[in-house]
Amino acid sequence: MLPVEVLKEAADEMLDYKGSGMSVMEMSHRSKVYEGIIQEAEKDLRDLMNIPDNYKVLFLQGGASQQFAAVPMNLMKNKVADYIITGQWAKKAYQEALIYGKANAIASSADKTFSYIPDCSDLPISEDADYVYICENNTIYGTKFKTLPNTKGKTLVADVSSCFLSEPVDVSKYGLIYGGVQKNIGPAGVVIVIIREDLITEDTLPGTPTMLKYKIHADNASLYNTPPAYGIYICGKVFKWIKSMGGLAVMKEKNEAKAKLLYDFLDESKMFKGTVVKEDRSLMNVPFVTGNEELDSKFVKEAKAAGLENLKGHRSVGGMRASIYNAMPYEGVVALVEFMKKFEADNL
């Protein structure tokens, strides 16, 4: 979901962006106007996340999935990295890293269908690990790291695709943060990488394509080649929207209020149950089940008919999942809970 205000503004500017006589879709990415757009987007993101000066912000393509390869190609100097497996996206990143070096799965919650975050306070971190990798919010299973793992001094790398800008973050705790923007920020086609400068080097694995080298993109301020120009423009508008709401602390309060409403209902319902242990519940993705597959399908179908979209769980787990990202208003969650109450009364 994107904020309606953002979509309206983009619609207003569709044919003529601020007197330039053209749409942002038609501009040269080398034009002064476009340079202004991408620079302002970066500045607003830096403000929002309080990104320290020794970090670069890169606007790239290829989705979060391409970073599964880019991260090891750029950071695996010793060809060793430790992965914490908390769901499908972490597992895919781990499997990709195995192509390039010795990736170790040092913890996993696969034993209980990824319904919790493993204790990461004292993990067997490899002596020579180039980094420790997490997927901070597990989109499919609905878990979130509430405390970051103790990496014992090693660089932390995090995929934040589904919790990007949902709450304040201390960037200095990470070596690299990345995320596809399509979950919580903007349109598909942009991935943002926030990387500490000392990790950007010429020393990448042999065979690393030029387009996957962080240094190339950092040296060229994300304009080495044509960036996903329109997507970045929309992301910039969403950054301004979040700023106008009061920033990430306010975003967090709003997200907590929305999630509480839904989780409180799940905890008292006789029909619906959350699938994640309470301590590790995500603010963004809330999976739940009735315990009966037929009833689950009926719920998804009737919810859709009532205007409540995208409630089917990921195809790998079934059940239901409510994704209540930043742009979802509180009233949207109220409508869902009201519908669930009625469904429960009608079907129990």
Ligand SMILES: *Cc1c(COP(=O)(O)O)cnc(C)c1O
């Ligand atoms: C959706 C998602 C991905 C995959 O993103 P693509 O941009 O489709 O490659 C990776 N990680 C997480 C956490 C996701 O939610």
